[in-house]
Amino acid sequence: MTMTNDRDTDMLDAAFAAARTSAPAPSDDLLNRIMMDADAVLNNAERMRTPPRIRPSWREMLFDAIGGWPSLGGLAAATVAGLWIGISPPAVLGDYSVLLSGETIEVPVWGTDILAGLEG
């Protein structure tokens, strides 16, 4: 065990006093480095708070391209109307169809004359 005495205590006190020299003031360079670190930490935290943007699928891109739900509603209405007109055209459209494609003629597919030729 090392014993200490007054002379040792004085020696230590002198050593501590020598080491307690006036400390330097922080340089501008040090303060700038510290603030650069703070900025980096802040920027990183900001990135963590903002969720990354997910790339939309091709269905979403197509949906957006045609104008979204409002346009899709109009498109559906037009489709239904077209289908209805095709199945049951109004009378007024009959005249126009004659003008565009000529008169309608009827051709019997299974005419009696043809069947007669086949009979022995």
Place this chain on the structure above:
Amino acid sequence: MFDQSEHQRDAALLAAFAAGDRTAAMALSERLTPRILAQAYRMLGNRAEAEDVAQEAMLRLWRIAPEWDANRARVTTWLYRVVANLCTDRLRKSGRGVALDAVAEPEDGAASVASQMQDSARAHALRDALASLPDRQAQAVALRHLEELGNPEIAEIMDTNVRTVESLIARGKKGLVARLRGRKAELGYDDDQ
């Protein structure tokens, strides 16, 4: 030593920084950097190394800001602990204190050159001796005799009780005496008696 309102101000600034306030970081840097740089310089005796330690300690503070609990610790107490740990790590890794020619000369024009050199040699020898002590003893001695903190505050910094701090300081000082005795004449101690 900071009073309670200053501790609360540190905590408020740290919370503001965590919320994204850059000016809070500037205010904290200006308040805390001189203190931690001084602590590191007194333990390491080298300005460049002390600046690196101060920067590292502040970086750790920025990183812990979002999780900071003002009810659990004071910012300054936490920084004392971080700086003490970083300095003892550096002293340990270097194997001994910094080179004598890296020790800054005192700028007091009244002191003789011989006296300044003797003070530098003594400070250097003390840091060498501190570097060879167990970490906890070195930290306790440095906080008591270089930072001149009270034992209760040292106990808080080292996360222990006052009795343990007293024991660490007593053992640390005995260790320092044992290491410095052989260099008494070299360090001019005989002339002082």
